[in-house]
Amino acid sequence: MTKTRSPIRSNVGLKAVMAVTGILLVLFLIAHMLGNLKVFTGETSFDHYAHWLRDIGKPLLPGVWFLWILRTVLVVAVVAHIWAATVLALRARAARPVKYAHRKKVRGSYAARTMRWGGVIILLFVIYHLLDLTTGTLNPVGTEGKPYGNVVADFAPERWYVTLFYTLAIVTLGFHLRHGAFSAFRSLGQQTPRGERRARNAALVFAVVLCAGYLVVPFAVLTGLVS
Amino acid sequence: MNLTLRIWRQKGPEDKGRMVTYPVNDVSPDMSFLEMLDVLNERLILDGEDPVAFDHDCREGICGMCGLMINGDAHGPQRGTTACQLHMRQFTDGETIDIEPWRASAFPVIKDLVVNRGAFDKIIAAGGYITAPTGSAPEAHSTPVAKANADAAFESAACIGCGACVAACPNGSGMLFTAAKLTQLSLLPQGQPERYTRVIGMVDAHDEAGFGGCTNAGECTVVCPKGIPLNTIGRLNRDYLAATTKGAGNTPGS
Numbered sequence: 001m002t003k004t005r006s007p008i009r010s011n012v013g014l015k016a017v018m019a020v021t022g023i024l025l026v027l028f029l030i031a032h033m034l035g036n037l038k039v040f041t042g043e044t045s046f047d048h049y050a051h052w053l054r055d056i057g058k059p060l061l062p063g064v065w066f067l068w069i070l071r072t073v074l075v076v077a078v079v080a081h082i083w084a085a086t087v088l089a090l091r092a093r094a095a096r097p098v099k100y101a102h103r104k105k106v107r108g109s110y111a112a113r114t115m116r117w118g119g120v121i122i123l124l125f126v127i128y129h130l131l132d133l134t135t136g137t138l139n140p141v142g143t144e145g146k147p148y149g150n151v152v153a154d155f156a157p158e159r160w161y162v163t164l165f166y167t168l169a170i171v172t173l174g175f176h177l178r179h180g181a182f183s184a185f186r187s188l189g190q191q192t193p194r195g196e197r198r199a200r201n202a203a204l205v206f207a208v209v210l211c212a213g214y215l216v217v218p219f220a221v222l223t224g225l226v227s
Numbered sequence: 228m229n230l231t232l233r234i235w236r237q238k239g240p241e242d243k244g245r246m247v248t249y250p251v252n253d254v255s256p257d258m259s260f261l262e263m264l265d266v267l268n269e270r271l272i273l274d275g276e277d278p279v280a281f282d283h284d285c286r287e288g289i290c291g292m293c294g295l296m297i298n299g300d301a302h303g304p305q306r307g308t309t310a311c312q313l314h315m316r317q318f319t320d321g322e323t324i325d326i327e328p329w330r331a332s333a334f335p336v337i338k339d340l341v342v343n344r345g346a347f348d349k350i351i352a353a354g355g356y357i358t359a360p361t362g363s364a365p366e367a368h369s370t371p372v373a374k375a376n377a378d379a380a381f382e383s384a385a386c387i388g389c390g391a392c393v394a395a396c397p398n399g400s401g402m403l404f405t406a407a408k409l410t411q412l413s414l415l416p417q418g419q420p421e422r423y424t425r426v427i428g429m430v431d432a433h434d435e436a437g438f439g440g441c442t443n444a445g446e447c448t449v450v451c452p453k454g455i456p457l458n459t460i461g462r463l464n465r466d467y468l469a470a471t472t473k474g475a476g477n478t479p480g481s
Binding site for chain 2: 007010011012013014015016088091092094095096097098099100101102103104106107108112113115179182183186187188189190191192193195196
């Protein structure tokens, strides 16, 4: 065979790119969730934690360098993840130019079926989320340096539609992770039937725990537990 | 049993093709699916019409020639069964059955329900063999093989290359076939010398043929008449990643 293409552009290589970038993003999601839960320790503590995020690495790294390094890594991971997914989706479409007249729904899980559109929904949510709680543009208060107040104002009961959208996005993320986490193991060489069962169960438990960890914050604000 | 068949008719590769409805009466529940099509074809020939072209050979589920999309299921509703081993008792009287060819850009339709599966041959030609002359079957004890490896290799070797995995895959991927043909060799001592050049060659040939990538949806393993497990693809992934990162020191095939 003539080897004209780089291994990374092969179907297997692209899946490995998706797995590695997906794992990076999952690590961020875990840290982000743990940070969110600090909202239950009170306003001073939560705001203090948010300020500490900007100071990580001091005095080795000046200013908010750590934050920007982290943001760069995340943006690269997101772009690579979407690039690989898009190439694979286009190849999949090209691989079946004539559709079946009679086609059953794919028997695999709902999560597996909705990976691509679910990913689009998550991307749209992330853009909104950054404009809401990072830049403050879409936040009703949007005070810089006061994240606790911003979060409480964001999920106030009269802004129920924000909480609804947030919940939908998180549940979509949960489904994405349920298939994605298992799929990442497989793409990186998980190869035994017993390991497959374990990976699937671990992915399910992880997705549920992560969803719960993220959803507890807006619902705590909604019920007045955090105010 | 009286049935209504909706069959994909396409005169040749250039024809656009369409679903055509045929009533078939007095079908015995003990007929195989292909025998039922034979009955239809005999009638079409007597009526001076063109019979429905479909692939078949052994009719005992081991050659991999037959392959029909029956009501949206590759090889029909019964699991672990090829279309030729499917019996009409799986259907109910008065049912409408849709019959289509495998759909994939790598499997162009030749006529009606017959597709060209030459893309699979290209994948095999790219590495699905060993170059060592093995002669006649050796004494079984001379090359010890771990039981788990022997079992997994045997499971993969059961692949008959029918193409149902590609037909059912939402991405039109041929990964289950490629992985089966790879692991039947890579798990055995005889397959080791070319293990890493083989996987690169076969994956390249797979991609060049225009198959899609695997998203671990698991549709392939459900329809596979030989029940090749999904984790076989994980073995391929592992070998491919090892081959590309190690720089594959072993020699390529001829």
